[in-house]
Amino acid sequence: MTAAGILSQFLQAGLALALAPLLVGWVAMCRAWLANRSAPPITLPYRTIRKLFAKDAVVAHNASPIFRLTPYVVFGAMVCSAAIIPSLATEVPFAAAADAIALVGLFALARVFIALAAMDIGTAFGSLGARREMFVGFLAEPALLMVLFTASLISGSTSLPSIVDTLAHRELAIYPSLAFSGVAFTMVSLAENARIPVDNPATHLELTMIHEAMLLEYSARHLALLEWASALKLLNYSCIGLALFFPFGIAGGDGDWGAIALAVPALVAKLGAGGFALALIETVSAKMRIFRAPAFLGPAFLLAVLAMLVHLLLGS
Amino acid sequence: MAVPTLGLIGAAIVAWLAIGTIGLAAQTRFGFVSRGLFPAGAVAGLVLAAGAFCAVGAPPQSAVLPLGLPDLPFHLRVDALSAFFLLLLGVAGAAVSVYSAGYFRESEGAAPGLLCFQYHAFLAAMALVLVADDAYAFMVAWEAMALASFFLVTTDHRIAEIRRAGYLYLLIAHIGAIAILLAFGTLKGGGDYTFASMRAAAPSPGWATVAFFLALAGFGAKAGLMPLHVWLPEAHPAAPSPVSALMSGVMLKTAIYGLLRVTFDLLPAQAWWWGVVALALGLASALFGVIFAAVQTDMKRLLAWSSIENIGILVAGIGLAILYKAYGKPVLAAIAMTAVLYHAFNHALFKSLLFLATGSVLHATHERSLGRLGGLAHKMPWVAALALIGVLAIAGLPPLNGFVSEWLLIQAFLFTPTLPQSFVNMLVPLAAAALVLTAALAAYVMVKFYGVIFLGRPREPGLAYAKDAGRWERAALAALALGCIVLGLAPSAVIGWLDPVNALLVGATPGPGHWLMLAPFGEERSSYAPLVVLAVVGAVVLLTIQIVHRLWHGRVRRSDPWDCGFPLQTPRMQDTAEGFGQPIRQVFEPFFRMERELPSPFDAKPRYRVRADDPWWAWIYLPIVRATEWAGRLAGRLQHGRISVYLTFSFVTLLALLAFVR
Numbered sequence: 001m002t003a004a005g006i007l008s009q010f011l012q013a014g015l016a017l018a019l020a021p022l023l024v025g026w027v028a029m030c031r032a033w034l035a036n037r038s039a040p041p042i043t044l045p046y047r048t049i050r051k052l053f054a055k056d057a058v059v060a061h062n063a064s065p066i067f068r069l070t071p072y073v074v075f076g077a078m079v080c081s082a083a084i085i086p087s088l089a090t091e092v093p094f095a096a097a098a099d100a101i102a103l104v105g106l107f108a109l110a111r112v113f114i115a116l117a118a119m120d121i122g123t124a125f126g127s128l129g130a131r132r133e134m135f136v137g138f139l140a141e142p143a144l145l146m147v148l149f150t151a152s153l154i155s156g157s158t159s160l161p162s163i164v165d166t167l168a169h170r171e172l173a174i175y176p177s178l179a180f181s182g183v184a185f186t187m188v189s190l191a192e193n194a195r196i197p198v199d200n201p202a203t204h205l206e207l208t209m210i211h212e213a214m215l216l217e218y219s220a221r222h223l224a225l226l227e228w229a230s231a232l233k234l235l236n237y238s239c240i241g242l243a244l245f246f247p248f249g250i251a252g253g254d255g256d257w258g259a260i261a262l263a264v265p266a267l268v269a270k271l272g273a274g275g276f277a278l279a280l281i282e283t284v285s286a287k288m289r290i291f292r293a294p295a296f297l298g299p300a301f302l303l304a305v306l307a308m309l310v311h312l313l314l315g316s
Numbered sequence: 317m318a319v320p321t322l323g324l325i326g327a328a329i330v331a332w333l334a335i336g337t338i339g340l341a342a343q344t345r346f347g348f349v350s351r352g353l354f355p356a357g358a359v360a361g362l363v364l365a366a367g368a369f370c371a372v373g374a375p376p377q378s379a380v381l382p383l384g385l386p387d388l389p390f391h392l393r394v395d396a397l398s399a400f401f402l403l404l405l406g407v408a409g410a411a412v413s414v415y416s417a418g419y420f421r422e423s424e425g426a427a428p429g430l431l432c433f434q435y436h437a438f439l440a441a442m443a444l445v446l447v448a449d450d451a452y453a454f455m456v457a458w459e460a461m462a463l464a465s466f467f468l469v470t471t472d473h474r475i476a477e478i479r480r481a482g483y484l485y486l487l488i489a490h491i492g493a494i495a496i497l498l499a500f501g502t503l504k505g506g507g508d509y510t511f512a513s514m515r516a517a518a519p520s521p522g523w524a525t526v527a528f529f530l531a532l533a534g535f536g537a538k539a540g541l542m543p544l545h546v547w548l549p550e551a552h553p554a555a556p557s558p559v560s561a562l563m564s565g566v567m568l569k570t571a572i573y574g575l576l577r578v579t580f581d582l583l584p585a586q587a588w589w590w591g592v593v594a595l596a597l598g599l600a601s602a603l604f605g606v607i608f609a610a611v612q613t614d615m616k617r618l619l620a621w622s623s624i625e626n627i628g629i630l631v632a633g634i635g636l637a638i639l640y641k642a643y644g645k646p647v648l649a650a651i652a653m654t655a656v657l658y659h660a661f662n663h664a665l666f667k668s669l670l671f672l673a674t675g676s677v678l679h680a681t682h683e684r685s686l687g688r689l690g691g692l693a694h695k696m697p698w699v700a701a702l703a704l705i706g707v708l709a710i711a712g713l714p715p716l717n718g719f720v721s722e723w724l725l726i727q728a729f730l731f732t733p734t735l736p737q738s739f740v741n742m743l744v745p746l747a748a749a750a751l752v753l754t755a756a757l758a759a760y761v762m763v764k765f766y767g768v769i770f771l772g773r774p775r776e777p778g779l780a781y782a783k784d785a786g787r788w789e790r791a792a793l794a795a796l797a798l799g800c801i802v803l804g805l806a807p808s809a810v811i812g813w814l815d816p817v818n819a820l821l822v823g824a825t826p827g828p829g830h831w832l833m834l835a836p837f838g839e840e841r842s843s844y845a846p847l848v849v850l851a852v853v854g855a856v857v858l859l860t861i862q863i864v865h866r867l868w869h870g871r872v873r874r875s876d877p878w879d880c881g882f883p884l885q886t887p888r889m890q891d892t893a894e895g896f897g898q899p900i901r902q903v904f905e906p907f908f909r910m911e912r913e914l915p916s917p918f919d920a921k922p923r924y925r926v927r928a929d930d931p932w933w934a935w936i937y938l939p940i941v942r943a944t945e946w947a948g949r950l951a952g953r954l955q956h957g958r959i960s961v962y963l964t965f966s967f968v969t970l971l972a973l974l975a976f977v978r
Contacts, residue, residue, distance in 0.1 A: 058873045059874055080853050102849065116771060130896075138756040145726075157840060157842060158842040291899075
């Protein structure tokens, strides 16, 4: 554990907190451009969050403590996962406390809490959202784990920094197992972050919403934290994807200050490109019916399993 | 000085039997039975746990009791494996006894004294199963356990459904017992029926295989392994909740103990393909169990199906351990085995906790159907808070205990590419996929369980009168929840403590742990530090609360739910249990035997009904029933009711026998 390691650890968590709303704003901006609309300012998510923090929280009469605790737990889990994903440097001391499986566990913790909170008020939309979220989750979570397993098998470790270290130092080539994993991961990320084609972040149309349905009863600071947490989730998924499939520019574990300084603009550039790709996918695809979701996520799971088999068969 | 561990354990068993007998004598004195005898039973449980705790690391102790038939004394022995399961029994048994002290009501079911006798006889029989050191004592204890639990299941024997459940349970328990008896017979070899001579017998690979599969069938029937699981979702809900907790939390583990004892201790070597079979059966059970749990509408039945899932995970882990051991990778086998043992203990804690919580809900509301519950978090805050810990633990979420065993098992799975056979190398990652799918579905099931019972608004007006559990019940729930937390936060200590058990079973131990960090293969390979994770998440939560309240404010206004501004809301608009399970029913439709009743468009009173049943009934059980009936009818033709015909039959039989034997 070096000073650079601790610094990059805090830098990484702080940067994630700061950049997450920007990424959401950037994706919204790209979507607007691609749809030939005039774009909202990129700082809109920050302003929304600030506005929400200033408001009075309105809580239903029959809300239990779970309802009020959930925004904090979800936010905490997301910050914690942002701290273990090696997005800037592979020397992140905290990553030893939680490996790739624990990362998925943290995501699951957030999901279960938010689903429970959605059921807490006892509204029709809340339980609908909770059911759909768990439904998407039970298909997406195994697929994500399988993607991470493939990467773990390649590197012989489930610790995220070692995985990224191994992947970054292989020679540049197209590995079939990683290609399959990449497709599966993209599909899972779309579903998990409530994006088209599984969910639509821009709609409040009752019949189609998943993520928004669970947040309907939240207001003010609770809503702000949940919005920030979901922005962080998008950033976390992007960072996992970038670290697994484009691990270039991430500083190695030798405490090199210059490399860390260079990693920041590299990360921002990669996120910018990734955000644009996300907006592009969302623009060219249509939202599917909720019961088509298995037809979307089932193949993602199978692709991830296939990736693992391909790795075992071909050793690449 | 060596602790007389076997003495302590024996004393606890005798104490349980004595308490049961006193209860039988004091039939009518309800207060004495519930407030005096059940807590005394809990103390005996703690004594047993203390003895077992000391016995894990100590050398085995044995004794011979001059009980039973002449020349067939009972051999008792405590080694690390029995001690581990005895500890599980002692801890869970003590908690359930404390709970029972506050649970049983005077007017319910059987007489309290009788119940007290059956309950303590059940506990004592389970402990005897775990210390038995010869097949004879084992089978006597095993049957005593089955009988005691049968009578406990049929406590409310006036209800026909419960009688039926009890009958089914007894039937399958006996089919299993026959298989176990045959397994012991196969293992016996030349010597007698003590486990020591079975160990020395060294059967040929063919007979070893026969013995293993008989044991798998016999213990699988008791554990609820597919396809012998059908009794479990009937019997567990039928029993009173503390009994369900004991059966699910502890009795199923005695079957796991038996399987481990036969496979890893009595049999000298294991074949790799046994592991593949166990892995496949276990994962099929796990997946099937969790899918069925997702569509249940009765809270106890949901938990029973979830037990089938967990037993499946345990058997899959055992299969993996067999595989690794057969391929000469004892350290990997030790990690798989650690995951199995850890999960067995975890399941005893959280499943008992949840069954006991349903007992409190049942007492407060007289309702088992999820469709008539809801909103109990406000009326029963203690039960709701403690059940939440159990739910998060069983859903396998960090930093609780369920996640630790899941993590260990996944780690064990991820090491297969080192095996020599490429077929198995392919198979095991697929198994890992099934395992993670099961784990994700378990979270679905538990959100449904908790959300429908405790959250939302009450679905029936009567729920407004529900009262929180009493002091005894709360204490037991709190103790079990504390166990879930401790096992979740301090895995390294527990795993280090398990070393003697692993050494006995697979001849190796996982790598030395760090007190803070779980890293069975070394930190560069994988590591998990639950305390650090909890500290970081907790610190972020507290900091966020502080910062938000300092920088802005902490004002809260209470109001009606918003619900998109829709004014007419009734509790009926929430998801029911059926509604919440519907996506699963749709996705996994081929797994169910569906029975649908759809209304016609011209129906004045349209009615929609759908039932999702266990297809194993149609696949296996009904054909067997039909075949039996057919054979019975065929045999019935012999019956004429005329003595002359019967005498002719006897005469012909005699002639035939004479012709053969001569």
